[in-house]
Amino acid sequence: MATYSVYYADLSLTTLQKYTLAQAITKIHADVTGAEAYFAQVIFKQLDVHDCFIGGILLDEPHIFLNGQIRHGRSEQTKKQLLVELEIAIQRVSKLVGHQIWAYIDEIAPGQMIEYGQVLPLVGEDSVWFSTLPAGIQKKLSYLNS
Incomplete structure (x- = not known):
């Protein structure tokens, strides 16, 4: 589980920029x-x-405000x-500078x-959780992961 909400003000993001940023955020996560x-x-x-x-x-x-909600259990590092990687990706796609993000x-x-x-699993127990899902959901998730 990770929900990244990207709020932006005083700029426009094209559909291509949103797609590119969504792909980058997903990959980074x-x-x-x-x-x-x-x-x-x-x-x-x-x-x-x-x-x-x-x-x-x-x-x-212009500013972009990113709020990421992730599962508890990740290290501070x-x-x-x-x-850091999310900010770099946002800069690359939006052309904004650090103080605007x-x-x-x-x-x-x-x-x-x-x-x-x-209900979501603890960090590190994803494969056990995945195995309990209905076959149709497993197929969809496998597609999303490819």
């Missing part, structure tokens, strides 16, 4: 955490620039690596999440 790609989802939401304030002042330049990682206990109709 899978590579850094070791989780299967089908555990990552990416949601984009454009914000009205008049709804964004930093320090109580209306936003005065893994979470730092995740943040704010990123956060929140952890949620696996027992407090349901995906694909099942």
